Amino acid sequence: MAPPSFLRPLTRSRLSGEIEGILLEGIIGGKLRVGEKLPTERELAADLDVNRSTVRAALGKLESLELVEIRHGDGVYVKDFRRSSNLELILALTRMDEHQRDSVISSLLRLRTIFGPDMAFLASQNRTDDHLRSLREVIRESRLSVLEKDILVHHVIALASTNVLYLLLLNFFNKFMFEYGYLYFEDPENARRSVLFHREIYQALKGKNGRKARKIMEDVMKFSEDAVAGRLKKQDHAGR
Template sequence: MKARKAENHSDPLTPLVKVRLHQEIVGQLKDRIVRGDLAPGDRLPPERELADQLRVNRTTVREALHKLESMGLIEIKHGSGIFVKDFLESGSLELARHLLFLDGKLNFEALRNLLQLRRIMVPEICFHAAKNRSDHDLAELERVVFHADDLPMDEKDWRVHNLIARASGNQLFVIFLNSFTALAGDSFKLYFSVERNRRRSARFHAEVYRAIKDRDAAGARKIMTEVLEFAEEETLRALGASNKRGKK
């Protein structure tokens, strides 16, 4: 049997180096902008100068700059230069993921803001689900709440929230929750690693199901608000303790 050529194994790895460099440039400039080291209106060095400073080719720099522009962090004015934008005016939901980590570390305040947003938005989603749910929506919610004990609690909780959002009748509610889960998924795993929190969520699932079944919109909103307030407090406390342990 003939041995395979070595290049068959090495070829797929080549673009990974380029992607990694591109992401590192994005991360470095993003961190400086978010920290305020680069202020709105500041002019970045030209593409060629950035490439020389970073010791990469101009194509890699160009890809990083286009990514930063799509995030609302910079504006490329052809013939004029590259300028930092005010991300509080131009940033989109995509930027939230990048705000959560600065210099490779969790941005605790950004996570606090994200959890606060969830605490404000999700009870309203639950309110509309109780008003608008169909019999099919209720049956699907019942199946997950009472007959999906084989699922890990973090996944079960996501499914419950996803079904509630679907029952609201507003597709953007579903997309918002999907985006939130993608952003804060690791914090959910930490929260559900505690047995007390898993038991509390199981009770919450049953309570919110009954409120939605009864079309008690105000009750559903109240239940969701209370559980999210508790979850937010516990998550931030756990992350604070985790950070302290990591510094020892």
């Protein structure tokens, strides 16, 4: 049984997460300069009135985001976030700065349009019968929304492509889809289009037709990129 759609999964909050957010804002916002030394863990703990271990948890996360460098016996230093390679940081950016959100989404869609067709091509060449079966099951499954189906279809294609980078990038896109997918799927016409796409790409993979797979994916990516871009522009005009 699917839960009512108006219930979004809410996130548990941790105290360390709040601290993480504060420091993250300081770094991204430029209040903490690159190379600058942060206050010591003991100082931060005292200033924030929390325990040192809580501060350490927050700093550990920031280290994972490649925003700080922790040097044993020395201190914690701010790194250049523009040199980070952590995709999670992108998500944090969009949630922080409303203005940058659209820019990120555009960048994201462009990248997808660029590598999607190649991924489809590789999938058509490397797919196994297992992949086909998974695709069939997803497409048939009536309990899933079109958005959910779309995510799963792309996931199978990424798996079939045998390119781990493509798979990983797609996993990242899917996170975005959960948050912003409505921008595309709220239009029933777009939803219909996706259902059609699922059937077509399935046939192309089944027939190992690389050229066709590439073309189908290219069309879908370009279309959705334009659609969302237009959607954002309209929202932007209305907003101000």
